[in-house]
Amino acid sequence: MDGDTLEMLRASLEHVLSQDGGPLSERLGALGWDEVLADDAPAALQVLFETKGRTLSTADAIGPLLSGSIAATLGSPELTAATVVLPASLHPERLSARFDGERLMVAGVVTSRPVSGEPVVLPVDGGLEGVSLAVTPAGLDWSVRPVEGIDPSLGLLRVDADVVAANVTWTGAGKAVGAWQGAATQGRWALAAELVGIANHVILRAVAYAGERIQYGRPIGSFQAVQHRLAGAYASVIGASDVVAEAAVSASPWAALVAKALAGRAAETACTQAQQTYGAIGFTWEHEFHRYLRRTYVLDRLLGDWRTLEREIGLQLHATGDVPRIGSL
């Protein structure tokens, strides 16, 4: 996609995401989204998630991305619109669904309310084999409660279920591990793009504020102490976004892991520096800042927070003794 096309797409998505009502897929359909995806899916999805971050949209884009990825890997189109249950830890390797041979016990989180009778995909702790994927129709033996948490606007829901074996179908024999990893990979770089969108917005708004706020007879943005905080954070966000772009194109789990770690750290840094720039006004309920801060924390935690991921990256480097180069010239 060239620069002009991207700009147009960004504007259209901003409009779509700022509207309320209806699932995102329907709203995107009106935009000719399928054609956009066919043209250049990595770039389109990156813009979608960045715009979603910037506009603080509550539309569920990550849920359909995960189910779409699993459906594609397994060649099971009936799962395209399924609800995927995330582990309560929100970390894709710390699964919270267990099967004891008779019952499937689930304690997880979903990004939108499952429609009764529609398929729900559950990654189940498979012991040494890693992960198995169970499918069950929504509504049987379910408890679904809205999550308030640090960012109630996001609309996450907590799911607890105790499903009898008769209602469970196992899917993707032999491909379950790859399907779950593929979904986590897509989810990671998409969330990283969303965090980059948030971080960019937060920095640019703080830059604008610092240009207007006068103290000692001059805008506070003319003080180097303020400039250096925001410039340093901005460079980190740019660096993260370059890795996100590579992860989106390559579909490599390793690149997505690194992208998510960089974006989470950069977004937190951006928030820290912006909040200091705002001073007291940034601590008010009325100011938009806290909503971006709250969203940053939840998105950072989803599929692994940056501190955990940095450690995992380091441990993997140790385990393999290899220091791979991401992307070629």
Added chain:
Amino acid sequence: MTVLPSFDSPAAYAESLSTFIDADVRLRAFRHYRPADLESGATHLRGLQQVLFDEGWARLGWPERCGGLGGDPRVRAAMFETLWEHDILIPESYNTLEILVPVLLVHAPHLADRFLPSLLRGDEAWAQAFSEPDAGSDLASLRTRMDPDGDGWRLTGQKVWSTYGHLAQRSVLLARSGGPGHRGLTMVLLDLDQPGVEVRPIRAEDGENHFSEIFLDGAFVPRDRIIGGLGDGWAVAMYMLQWERGAWGWLQQGRFHNRLARTLESDRADPGAAAALGHAYAATCALRLHTRATVGRLAKEETLGPEVSIDKLLLIDAELAVWDAIRSSLGADFELDDDLRWLRGEFLFSRAAPIYGGSQEIQRTLVAQRVLGMPREK
């Protein structure tokens, strides 16, 4: 000399070079080589430059009219990457010419034509001489005088922090040919081997002579050794920053990948430092992919603006994080083991990352004011 094929892509070039390195017996002397000191390293690595020049690898990516073999300039970036992958140190000369020669190609093509082959082959080395004792970050306040004399100029003044200056035969130097401020500056190529020039090495905190002072007392610069026009020195220096801040970062990320890999290989690495290592690796990936885009833009002859300061800021983050992680990983061996002298030297030199080539403060100010549009300080 072997005739090299033309390569479809930097990756194809890298693959062929990799095969060549594995097969060529002359290059065994450079793999895993660590110098006893900086001077012997520079001498030894001239042998590497000769092989890579004579076989054509180092000439690809440079224009044919000045001794290159033409082709995509990104193969130069691929050469550095491939050398690091084979644990071969990059001669400082390559670093210097990657910054200086692109400037000559535009602002003094006759000098590029004349000197590029001998620079590439390591037959001679150049050093940059911009900073002065009273002109560091505030470069435009420099005072070295440039007075007309016959068919040229005489230089009088003092330069400092000239990297590898005591091992160079010539220096790309910024001097004052006119009035105060940015407009009175001119860039020249000065022969260091002449009366009126005295070069004294400065021993850095790692014990090596990384840079020099250059004392100038009537040193002569002939008319045809001007880079750009008379009084254009500031504009030429700003043009140079694209390479000094952009392409440099690409060179360094190759080194960081190499050093992290060598640390993990050593069996001494402590998994307790995993978080620091993961952070350092991620910062190196960001540097790599950001400077890859910069190298691509430079290859297309785009002119880059103040955004190249972002490359330098990412370099600073990565360089500090990588060496902090290495120190953490190695535990007490880092401080105590006498076999790690060279590694410790690189660590100590990494502390200069937020200082050399324009300090972290300067870069942040540029990004704030010229990229983000924040107000200038009154």
